[in-house]
Amino acid sequence: MTKFADIKGFVFDLDGVITDTSILHGTAWHQLADSLGVAWSDELANGLKGISRMDSLEMILKAGGKENDYTQAEKEQLATQKNTNYVAEVDKMTPANILPGMKAFLDDLRAKGYQLSLASASKNAPRVLGKLQLADYFPKIVDPASLTHGKPDPEIYTKGAELLNLPANQCIGVEDAAAGVAAINAAGEVSLGIGDATELGAADMVFADTAEVTLDNIAKKLG
Template identity: 70%
Template sequence: MTKFADIKGFVFDLDGVITDTSVFHSQAWHQVADKVGVTWDDELADALKGISRMDSLNLILKKDHKENDFSEAEKEALATEKNDNYLKLVNQMTPANILPGIQDFLATVKAKGYLLSLASASKNSPLVLKKLGLSDYFPKAVDPATLTHGKPDPEIFRRGAEILDLQPGECIGVEDAAAGVQSINAAGETSIGIGDPQILSAAAINFTDTTQLTLANIQQRLA
């Protein structure tokens, strides 16, 4: 097991960890589902968490066997429409949308000399960070356009360590989704899962919510 003393950096997911934009994603996808005549439910909303835009759209269409009803161009248009809906919601965000305890944690980590990078599949993450007033904490972010594989593949978290010039073993990855935790583990980093411990049972460390995310708690769990 990794020793706390070996840790030099933190690689953060965005949605569900720093802020909760999943509610905006859900609203925007719900609008698309209504448009294409797919029944929306909580199970579908949960299935879309943490996966890319086109994968999300394909899941929605598959639910009611509509995956072959649309051309690639029509799918692209639907994905773009979803993103436009989402951006309207994101543009209303403020620092009040930062999840509890996260700003304190980022400030502490930065003050103590740890490096930070962002590993979000969302192309909108720079805008979200700007709205939250957190851009300065994340000068390094993985560009999702450069990735060939989505979570649970380790690529995004491996890249999150690389851009900090750190080895995976020197990094802690922070996630709220099972696919994200799998990605961190496969990258060879120490995983923190925030949320339901049963869903995130593969995480090396589990906190039920962001208020528990402190250096002292992490040190204690890795002792």
């Protein structure tokens, strides 16, 4: 097991970890589902968390029994429409949208010389970081266009560590979704889950919320 003293880098997911864009994604997908005549539900909203744009679209179409109603080109168009909805929501963001305690945690990491990278499947991650005024904290961002597999495949976290030129076992991956935790574990990194301890039971350590995530608390859990 990796010891706290071995950790040199942190690979962050964005949504549910640094800020909560899932609300904005939810709004944008809800708008699209309405326009397609697909009934929106909590179950559908929860199912879309942490998966890619095209996979999310397929899930919505399937929920409405419309998975065979559109050509691939039309599906691309629908995904673009959703993204336009989403970007309009993102552009309203400010540093006030950073989750509790996360700015202080990032400041502490930077002050103590840890390397940081971002492993978000969102193509809009750089735009979000800009609105939150956190862009300079993450000079290294995994390009979602370079990925061939989505979470729970480890690829995005493997690339996150590679960007830092660190071996996987010297990195902590930070996630709020079970698929993300699975991806971190499969990449051979230490997994830090934020949220429900049962849902994130596979994580090496779990914190109930972002405010609890501090280097001191991580050190206590890792030893």
